Amino acid sequence: AQKVTQAQTEISVVEKEDVTLDCVYETRDTTYYLFWYKQPPSGELVFLIRRNSFDEQNEISGRYSWNFQKSTSSFNFTITASQVVDSAVYFCALSEAPDSWGKFQFGAGTQVVVTP
Amino acid sequence: DAGVIQSPRHEVTEMGQEVTLRCKPISGHNSLFWYRQTMMRGLELLIYFNNNVPIDDSGMPEDRFSAKMPNASFSTLKIQPSEPRDSAVYFCASKTAGAPVDTQYFGPGTRLTVL
Numbered sequence: 320a321q322k323v324t325q326a327q328t329e330i331s332v333v334e335k336e337d338v339t340l341d342c343v344y345e346t347r348d349t350t351y352y353l354f355w356y357k358q359p360p361s362g363e364l365v366f367l368i369r370r371n372s373f374d375e376q377n378e379i380s381g382r383y384s385w386n387f388q389k390s391t392s393s394f395n396f397t398i399t400a401s402q403v404v405d406s407a408v409y410f411c412a413l414s415e416a417p418d419s420w421g422k423f424q425f426g427a428g429t430q431v432v433v434t435p
Numbered sequence: 436d437a438g439v440i441q442s443p444r445h446e447v448t449e450m451g452q453e454v455t456l457r458c459k460p461i462s463g464h465n466s467l468f469w470y471r472q473t474m475m476r477g478l479e480l481l482i483y484f485n486n487n488v489p490i491d492d493s494g495m496p497e498d499r500f501s502a503k504m505p506n507a508s509f510s511t512l513k514i515q516p517s518e519p520r521d522s523a524v525y526f527c528a529s530k531t532a533g534a535p536v537d538t539q540y541f542g543p544g545t546r547l548t549v550l
Contacts (some may be wrong), residue, residue: 354538364526364541409480422491423468423539432456 322346323413332362332401332413333432340396340429342411348372353387353394354423364410370394401433440444441527443512447548448505453515456545459508460529468539469502469512470526478526517549 324343325330339360344353355367368378370387382399398405408430412423440459448454460467468483482492487504495502497520504510514521524546528539
């Protein structure tokens with residue numbers, strides 16, 4: 320069963336628009352970690368953020384912000400005032416239970432296309 | 436500091452040939468992961484090591500795939516014999532094995548094409 324769902328396959332926006340990427344996860348563990356990674360056209364996977372299940376504070380880093388809501392099992396990602404350089408595939412990932420810390424469950428990814 | 440290093444970056448081979456992918460984790464990291472990325476299946480964890488010991492290889496597709504980590508600074512993923520369906524991008528990632536869980540840092544990937 321898919322544990323991380325990124326329902327949006329592709330989002331196209333014009334530069335300076337805001338874009339929100341949805342991530343819904345499924346777990347029975349009380350302790351878990353969530354991640355977002357960016358994969359630009361060059362192909363590498365770049366770490367963006369890590370969040371543990373006990374910290375529901377939203378986080379902002381420059382134009383990036385994350386909204387973690389345990390009540391809806393969601394960890395959404397917003398890019399404010401998008402730029403062409405934000406064009407990439409963005410992956411949400413879940414890591415559960417201490418004995419499985421090594422296993423990331425990745426979502427299918429959301430392709431963001433920002434046009435000038 | 437150097438990130439995760441993978442070689443080669445691109446590999447083109449013919450069906451039936453042996454392929455060896457290499458990975459050097461970040462110095463000081465003692466967990467290493469091999470992933471495969473395809474359009475159809477997305478990012479799949481193949482195997483991971485803690486302190487050079489394979490912990491979970493349940494993602495290895497079949498016996499044609501094998502992985503080793505002879506020391507803390509080197510790992511290989513071997514496919515023998517290779518098949519066209521093995522064509523994918525293979526990523527290596529590393530992290531520290533401490534708690535709380537640490538972030539996995541990915542290498543640039545090896546794009547494998549099997550003709």
